[in-house]
Amino acid sequence: MSAVLLLAVALAGVDTAVAAGREPVLKQVDLPHSYYWRELYLPQLTTGPSSASFLSDGQSLVYSMAGSLWRQRIGETEAVELTHAQGAYDYQPDVARDGRSVVFTRYDGAGMELWRLDLASGRAQALTTGGAINVEPRLSPDGKRIAWVSTQGTGHFNLFIAEIDGNGLHNARLLLGERRSTLDRYYYSAVDHAINPSWSPDGKRIVFVGNAEIAWGSGDIWSVSLNTRAPVRILREETSWSARPELAPDGRRLLYAGYHGRQTHQLWLSTIDGAPPLPLTFGEGDRRNARWSPDGRRIAFIGQDANGNSALSVMEVIGGATQAVLAKQRRTLAPTARLQIQVRDGRGRDVPARVSVQGSDARAHAPADAWMHADDGFDRAAQATESHYFHCASPCLLDVPAGSTSVTVQHGFAHVPWARRLDLAAGSTTTLHADLQAQALPSAFGKWLSADLHVHMNYGGHYFNSPSHLALQARAEDLDVVENLIVNKEQRIPDIGHFGESVDTGPVRIANAQEFHTSFWGHLGLLNLRDHYLTPDFSAYRHTAMASPYPHNGVIADLAHAQQGVVGYVHPFDTVPDPAKDPVLSHQLPADVANGKVDYLEVVGFSDHKATAAVWYRLLNLGYRLPAGAGTDAMANYASLRGPVGMNRVFLEQRGGDDLLASLKQGHSFVSNGPLLGLLVADRKPGDTLAMAAPGPTKYKVALRSPVAVDHLELVHNGQVVKQFELGGDRRSFDGEGEVDVAQGGWLLLRASNDGADPQLLDLYPYATTNPVWLDVPGGAPPAREDAAYFAAWLGRVIEAAAARDDYNDAEEKRATLDYLSAAQAIYQGKARGK
Template sequence: MRFWLVLVALLGAATAAHAEREPVLKQVDLPHTYYWRELYIPQLTSGPSSLSFTPDGEALVYSMEGSLWRQTIGLGEAVELTHPQGAYDYQPDVSPDGRSVLFSRYDGYGIELWRLDLESGREQQLTTGKAVNVEPRLSPDGKRIAWISTQGTGHFNLFVADVATEGLRNARRLLGERQSKIGRYYYSKFDHVLNPSWTPDGKRILYVTNNEVAWGTGDLWSVAVDDPSDRRKVLSEETSWSARPETSPDGKQVLFASYHGRQWRQLCLTTPEGAAPLPLTFGEFDRSGARWSPDGERVAFISNEGGNTSLAVRDFIGGATTQIVVKTRRYKGTRARLTIDIRDERGRSVPARVSVLGSDGRATAPASAWMHADDGYDRTLQFAETHYFHCPSTCTVEAPAGDAKIWVQRGFRHLPWRQTVKLAPSTEKTVPVSLQLNDLPASFGTWRSADLHVHMNYGGTYRNTPENLAKQAQAEDLNVVYNLIVNKEERVPDIAYFRGDPDPASGPDTLIMHSQEFHTSYWGHLGLLHLSDHVITPDFSAYQHTPLASPYPFNGVVADLAHAQGGLVGYVHPFDWIIDPARETTLSNEFPADVVNGKVDYIEVVGFSDHKSTAAIWYRLLNLGFRLPAGAGTDAMANYASLRGPVGMNRVFLDTGGDLSPAAAKNALKAGRTFASNGPLLGLEVEGRHPGDTIARNGTGKVHYRVALRSPVGVDHLELVQNGRVVKSFKLKGKRQNLDAKGVLQVDNDGWLVLRAWNDGSDPQVLDLYPYATTSPIYFDLPGEHPRNSADAGYFVAWLDRVIANASGRTDFRTARERDTTIEYLRNAREQFASMR
C-alpha cells in the first residue's frame, strides 16, 4: 500500500520524511486502501448511507451525518437516535423485536460494534480491540449476530456470536483463513469475506468471497452456520465490495447490487440456487445497500441519482417509489446556524474548500454538500482524518452549540484561513472570511493550474458530472481538469463522456478535458491527454486470469496510438521508492525504455507516489540529456467520500501567457513551461529565461539567477538542483512561506537546473505525504558533446535487464509476434542506454 511503501528508501536526508502520516484504519492488512476504504467501509456523508426497517415495516432507522436516525415512511421528520462525542455511527440493524439497534461506530482508531436500547437510549459497546468491525446482522430470531471483522489477522473475516443481555458470547470466526493460489493485484493473497446476511430460517449466511478470484471482490456464497464445512457457491459475479446479497423473507429470491454489463450499480435478483440474475432497477446511477421490508413487499435502498446520497422505498410489485425526504431534523443536542461568507482579497465572493469541526469533535457540513475525508493523517496532531466540503462562497451548517473550528482554503495562491468561533444555543451567526493573496510575482510567468490526473466517477459514493467537477475545480482555484477515463476492472466509468474538445461544462476560467489513463500494472500506468478522436481500447493489458492477460500492447505501442491522435503521453503516479534494479524481486516498469525511445512527453513528478523518489529517477534521465517536463496529477477519485484529494491537490502550473485554450495548455506542458506542486509556488529565472527554456553559451562561466517562493504552508527546504546535485540552499525565516532571492551559479557543462521545495515531514494543511514542489528544468547547452554519465546509463541498463528477463518469462503473450516485438523493443532500449556508458 503506497502510504507505507514510501517509508523506505527516500532521497538524501529525508529517509523518514513522512513517517508520521499514516493511512486511516492502518490496522487493515490489505493493499490499495483507496478502494476498499471507500467502497466497503462506511463513510461520513451529509445524506443517508445505510438503513434497516423496523419490524412493523412502517419506519426506517438509518445512518446520516454520522448519527443514527429514525423516520416514519411518508413523514418528513427525522429523529436523531445517537450522537457520540468525536465518533460516527453507521450500519444500523434493528432487532426482530424492535427493542434495540446494532450498529458500527468509528472513533478515529477502529470500528467497534455497539447496541442501542431504543426505549432507554442506553448504548452498549459489544466489541473491543480497535479492529475494524462492520456489517452487523442479527439472525431472524435475534439470538445470534454475524459481522465482518479484521480481529486477529487484519483481513476481513466472517464472525458469529450469541447475543445476550450482557453483550456477545461465544464470538468466533466462522470461516478460517485461506490463501488463493492465483496472483491478485488489487486484493490480498488471503481470501476475504464480506456482506453477510441470514436466510429467513436462520440456518445459513449469505456472503461474498473471492476464493480463487483475481479481479473483483468475488462471488455470492452461502454457509451453514452450524456446519461451516457446508459451503455453496450461489452465483459467479464480479462484485465490488457492496453486492450485499439478502434473501427475501419468503426465502425464494436473493436481492443484491450489481454493475454487470454496465457502469453503475443497480439492484438485481437471483435465487438461492443461483439462477441467472435479472435486473430489478435501471438507471445511470447507483442503487445499493438494499434491504427487504419484513413482509417482502417493498425494498429500501440508497441512491446517488441526484449526486449526493438519498434514501427511497420501492414497491417490489409495480415499482412505485417513495422518496424519504427529511424536512426537519430533531437533533439530540442544541444546535446553532453557522453561515460562512467567503471573499477574496478584492472582496469578491469566491468558492473554497471548508472544514468545520464542532464542539462535539465531529465534522459537519451543509445538508446538501458532499462530505469528503482525507485518506491519512498524523495521529500526534489529529484524532481523526480531516473532513471537508466545497462551499460555493456562502454556505450554512447546523452545528452544535459551543466552539466550532473553521478552516478555509482556496488553492495555493491564498493563505489558509483558520478561526474558532463560539456558537450560542439556538442562534444564527455569520462568519466573514477574507482570504489573503500570496502569489508569485508576475515576472516569473502567467500561470494556469492543471490537475493532469482526475477520475470524475470511479465507483464511489456520489455521482459526479462535468458541471459538478467544474465546481470542485473552482473551489480549489484550479483552471484545468483532465478527467482520465479508465477501467475499474470490467467497468470503464465516464467513457460516454469522451470527446476530443472541451466539455460544455467548461467556462472562462475552468477547462474540463476528457482524456484517458491506460492501465497495466505490469508496465506502468500512462496518462493519455488531448486524444482527438477516440478512447484507445482495450483500455488495459496484462490482466492475468482474464481474456486480456497478454502483456501486449506494451506501453510503447499505446504511446504511438496516442501520438497518432495528437495526444500527449505521460507516466502517472510513477515510483513509491527509489528503484534499485539489483534488489527488486520483480521489475517490469517500462518507463526508461519509453523515454529513450521518445515516447514520453511528461512525468507526474508530483502525484500519487513518493515525490522525492520519483524525482531521483527523473534526475538520472535528465543527466543523460532527456528533456522530460514535470507534470502533476492527484489521481483523485472525485466522486469518493474518502479519497486521495481533493481535485487539484497535486497540480502543474502551466505558463500559457494566460491563455486557457486546450492548445495553450498542451503546448506549455509539452515545452516544459511548468512547475509541479502540492502547495509551494516556485519562480525560477536564469539569464532572463524560465523553465523549459535552453540557455546556449559559447563557454563556461557564471550565470545570474532569480528565484521566488510563495507557499500556503511553511517550507523546510528550498534548493537549486543542478545536474542532480544541490548547488544552493536558501535560508528561510519566520513562517518560511515567502522568499525572493538572486545570485550567480557556475556552469561548466551541459545540463539542467531546477528549483525545488520540500519538507521533512507532513503538514496537516497539505493533504499529501509531505509538501513538495519542483520546476521543470532550465537547460544549458554548451559547445561540444553532452557529457556522458556512465553511472546513470548503467543504472538503466541494469533496470532493463531485469525487465527483459521478466517479460521473457511470460507465457501469456497471445502470439509469438507479440512476444518478439515486445522483447525487441526492450532490447533496443537497453542497447541505447548501453551506448551512453
C-alpha cells in the same frame, strides 16, 4: 490508481520521504490498495444517508446520516436523532426483529467497533473492543446470534459469529477459516476475504460474498450452512465490495447490488439456487445497500439525489413505485446553531472554497446538501480522526452543535489559509466572513494556469459526479483545467459516455482524456485524444482473456500519438526502483523514454514525489528533456481520498497563446502540491535553454509563495544541490537573487520540500519543483554513465520479467515486446560506454 508495486528499498544516498507523524487512517488493515476497499467497502461520513434498516412495523426506518443514527417514518419528513457520540461516527444499523434494539458500527479514529442501542431507553452499549475494524453487523432472525466482518487477529476481512444477549457477545469465533489463494492477485490480498453477511429467514444459513480463487473483483455470492460450515457458491459474478446479498423473507429471492455489464451499480434479483439475475432498477447513479422490509413488499436502498449526494429511497417490489425518504426537519439530541460562511478573495468577491468545520462535539459538519470528503491519513498526535472537508459555493449554510466551533478555509495555493474559532449560542444564526489574503508569484516569473492532469470524475465512489459539479470542485480549489482520465473500474468504464466532450465553464475547462491501465508496465495518461477511446484500455490482466502483456506501453503511445495525443507516465514510483534487489521489476518508463514515446512524467502525483524525482533526475542527466507534469489521481466522487481535485497540479505558463499542452510538452511549467515557485536563470525560464559562451557564474532570481511553511528551498544542478536558501519568518514567502557557478552543461531547477507532513496539506509532504532550465555550455554535460548503466540494468530486469510471462497470445507478440525492450536497453548500454 496506485503506482505499480515495486517492492524495493531506496538507493543509497537518495532523499526518500519520511511523512513524519502521518499514518494511514486504518493502519490495522493488512490489505493492498486501501483507496479502493476503504471507499468501496467501509462506511464513510456523508451528509446524506449511507445505510438503512426497517423497523419491525415495516413503516419506519433506522438509518445512518451525518455520523448519527436516525429514525424516520416513511412518508413523513421529520428525522429523529438516536445517537450522537462525541468525536465518533455511527453507521450500518441493523434493527432486531422484535424492534427493541439496533446494532451498528461506530468509528472513533482508532477503529470500528460494534455497538448496540436500546431504542426504549436510548442506552448504547459497546459490543466489541480492541481497535480492530468491525463492520456489517447482522442479527439473526431470533435475535440470539450476530454475524459481522472483522479484521481482529489477522488484519483481513473475515466473517465472525457470536451469541448475543443483554450482557453482550459470547463465544465470538471465525465462521470460515482463512485460506491463501493459489492465484496471484494485484488489487486484492493473497488471503481470501469473506464480506457482506446476511441471514436466511430460518437462521440456518448465512449468505455472503467471498473471493476464493477469484483474481479480479471482490468475489462471488456464497451460502454457508451453520451446521456444516461448507460454503456453496450461489452466483458467479465479478462484484465490487458492495453486493450485500440478502434473501427475501420468502427465503427464495436473493437481492443484491451489481453492475453486470453496466457502468453503475443497480439492484438485481436472483434466487437461493442461483437463477440468472434480472434487474430491479435502472438509470444513472448507483443503487446499493438494499434491505427488504419485514413483509418482503418493499426495498430500502441508498442511491444518489439530483446533486449526486447519497440519498435514501423506498421502492415497492411490485410496481416499482419509489419514494425518497427526506429529512426536511431534524430533531437532534443536543441544541444546535446555524452558521453561514461567506468566502471572499483578496478583491472582496465571493469565491467557492474548501472548508472544514469541526463542532463542539469534535465531529466534522457540512451543509446538508454538500459532499463531505475525508483525508486518507493523519497524525494521531495532532488529531483524533482524519480531516474532513466540503466545497462551499459561497455563501453556504449549515447547522452545527452549539458551542465552540472551528472553521478553516482554503482556496488553492495562491491564497493564505484562513482559520477561526468561535462560540455559537444555541438557536442563533451567525454569519462568518472569511476574507482571504492573496499571495501570488511576482509577474516577472510568468502568467500561469493550473491544471490537474489526472482526475477521475466517477470511479465507483459514494457520490455520482457530473461535469458541472466537477467544475465546482475545481473552482473551489482555484484550479483552471481538469483532465478527466476515463478508465475502467473492474469491468466497467464509468465515464465512457463523456469521452469526446470538452466542457468550458468559463473559469474551468474540463477535458475528457484516458488512462491506460496495466499492472505490469505502469499506467499511462493519454491526453488530447482527437478520434477515439483506445480499447481495450488495459493489458496484462492475469487470469483473464486479456492476460497478454501485449500491447505494451510503447504500442499504446504510438496509437495515442497517431491521433495527436499527449502521453505521460502517471503515479510512477512509491520507492526508487532497485534493479539489484527488487523481486520483480517490470515498469517500462526507461524503455519508452529512450524510444521517444513519453511527453511528460507525473513527478508530483499519487506516488512518492522524491522517489519519482530521483528517477527523473537520472533521465535528465542523460539529456532526455522529459517535462514534469502533475496529477492528483483524485477519484472525485469518493468520500475518502488523498486530497481533493487539484492537490497535485502543474502550473503552465501562458506564452501568448492558449495551447497549454504545448507548454506542458516544452516544460514551461512547475509542479506542486502547495508551494508556488518562480525561477529565472539569466532571464531564462523553465523549459528554456541558456546558451553560455563559457563556464562560469550566471545570475538567477527565485521566488517562493506557499500556503504552508517550507523546510527546504534549493537550486539543483544535474541532481546536486548547489544553493540552499535560508527561509525565515513563517517560511511561506521568499524572494532572492544572486549568482550560481555553472561549470558544466546540463540542467538547473528550483525545488521546495519538507521533511514531513503538514496537516494543512493533504499529501505525504509539501513538494514542488520547476522544470529545468537547460544549460548549453562548451564541453557539454557530464556523460552520466552511471545513470545509463542503472537504466540498462533496470531494463534487464524488465526483459527478464517480460520473457517469463507465458500468457502472450502468440509468439509474435512476445518477440515484438522483447525486441522493443532490447533496443531501448542497447541505447542505455551505449551511453554507459560513453557512446
